[in-house]
Amino acid sequence: MLADPIAGAVYSTPAAAAADGVHAAADPYEHPHCLQRPAAGAVLVLAPGPTVPPEQAARVATSTAALLEVRGQRAAELRGEQMRLHTTLVRLLLAGHTAAVADTLGGSRLTHVTVYRLTGADVPTAHQVLWRAVGPSLAPHADACTLLGRLDGELVVAELHRGGDDGRVLRLVSRVSERHQLLAGMAGPLPLAEMPTAHSDAAAARHSATPDRRIVPADAVGTSRLAPLLPTAPYARWAGAVRRPLTPAHQHLLLVWLRTGSKPRAAAALGLSAGTVRARIRELSRLLRADLEDATVQAHLLLVLRAPASAEIPGGDGPGPPPPVWRLCRTASWTPRRSGPGPTAWSADWSRI
Structure with missing residues (x-):
C-alpha cells in the first residue's frame, strides 16, 4: 500500500487493506510487523505473510521503493511543465476565455467552478504537496477537473465540475x-463564466480566515442574519429600487469592499489599485446619493446586495427614481412584541414601502 500524508491511501492491494496501511504509516510502532519505506514523497507499507522470509520481504520493499523513486523523479521532471499549463489555464479563465479552456478540457461538460485562494509562507511546498495529493489530470471529457496555479505568490485551486463536487478537494485543501x-x-x-467573481469572492473570504479557522467560505462573510427575517416582497422591492442604477460590476465592487472591510484589501481582491477603488466608491456614493463611509449605510448596502432579485417578486421595481440607501430605517417601523416568556422580539411595519 502507498500512503500519502495528505491524500491517504494512493494505491492498495488488496483494496480492503488501505485503511490498515494508512494506520500503519501514521503509527509504525503500533504495527511492527509491517515494513515501511519512503517512496516519492509517500510511504510504502508492506505486510508480508507469515511464511515470507524477512530478508525476501525487505528486498521486495527496498526494490519497490527504488522503482517508485525513479518514477517519481520522472514525474517531477514533467511536473514543472504541467504546473505552468495549469497556471495558464487559470489565467485564461480569469480573463474570461471560458470557451478556450472548455475546449482544452474536452467540451462543455464542466459547467461550474469552486475556487480556493491560499496564502502563507509555505505556499511553494504546499503547492507540491497538494499537487501530489490531488493528482490533477487534464483528461478530456472527465466529470471533474482540478486546476492548481501559482499567481502572484498565492496558490489558486479551481475545481471545475458539473454543478456539485464530492468534497474531496475541500478536504485536501483543509489538510x-x-x-x-x-x-x-x-x-x-x-x-x-463567473470564475472572476469566484476568484474575487475567495480573496474577500480569505481576509476573515484565522489560525483557528483556516478556510472561510465566501457565503460566511457579510451574510446578514436579519435578511431572512424581513418580509420578502417589500424587502425585495426596496432593495431592487436601490440596485436599479447599479451595474453588476458596481454591485460586485461594493460587495467585495464590504466583505473585506477596507479599500486596500478590496483592491487586492479585485486586482485593482487602491486609488481606483477609492475613486469608484466616491462615484457610487454620488450615484446612490449616500455617504458610503457611514456604518449604517454600509449595513443597509449589505442588505441590498443580499436581497432576492425583485424581478422574482410580483410587482417588483415599480416606476420612479430609486430611494436613498438609508431609507430602510425610515420605511420600516419597528415595534416590540412578546409571545410568552423569553426575550422581547421586534416586528416591522413595512406598509409604507
Missing part, C-alpha cells in the same frame, strides 16, 4: 492548510 499554516478563502460553486 494542506493546517499542515503548512496557510489561510484560505473559498467561493462557489458558480457558473464557469
Whole structure:
C-alpha cells in the first residue's frame, strides 16, 4: 500500500487493506510487523505473510521503493511543465476565455467552478504537496477537473465540475492548510463564466480566515442574519429600487469592499489599485446619493446586495427614481412584541414601502 500524508491511501492491494496501511504509516510502532519505506514523497507499507522470509520481504520493499523513486523523479521532471499549463489555464479563465479552456478540457461538460485562494509562507511546498495529493489530470471529457496555479505568490485551486463536487478537494485543501499554516478563502460553486467573481469572492473570504479557522467560505462573510427575517416582497422591492442604477460590476465592487472591510484589501481582491477603488466608491456614493463611509449605510448596502432579485417578486421595481440607501430605517417601523416568556422580539411595519 502507498500512503500519502495528505491524500491517504494512493494505491492498495488488496483494496480492503488501505485503511490498515494508512494506520500503519501514521503509527509504525503500533504495527511492527509491517515494513515501511519512503517512496516519492509517500510511504510504502508492506505486510508480508507469515511464511515470507524477512530478508525476501525487505528486498521486495527496498526494490519497490527504488522503482517508485525513479518514477517519481520522472514525474517531477514533467511536473514543472504541467504546473505552468495549469497556471495558464487559470489565467485564461480569469480573463474570461471560458470557451478556450472548455475546449482544452474536452467540451462543455464542466459547467461550474469552486475556487480556493491560499496564502502563507509555505505556499511553494504546499503547492507540491497538494499537487501530489490531488493528482490533477487534464483528461478530456472527465466529470471533474482540478486546476492548481501559482499567481502572484498565492496558490489558486479551481475545481471545475458539473454543478456539485464530492468534497474531496475541500478536504485536501483543509489538510494542506493546517499542515503548512496557510489561510484560505473559498467561493462557489458558480457558473464557469463567473470564475472572476469566484476568484474575487475567495480573496474577500480569505481576509476573515484565522489560525483557528483556516478556510472561510465566501457565503460566511457579510451574510446578514436579519435578511431572512424581513418580509420578502417589500424587502425585495426596496432593495431592487436601490440596485436599479447599479451595474453588476458596481454591485460586485461594493460587495467585495464590504466583505473585506477596507479599500486596500478590496483592491487586492479585485486586482485593482487602491486609488481606483477609492475613486469608484466616491462615484457610487454620488450615484446612490449616500455617504458610503457611514456604518449604517454600509449595513443597509449589505442588505441590498443580499436581497432576492425583485424581478422574482410580483410587482417588483415599480416606476420612479430609486430611494436613498438609508431609507430602510425610515420605511420600516419597528415595534416590540412578546409571545410568552423569553426575550422581547421586534416586528416591522413595512406598509409604507
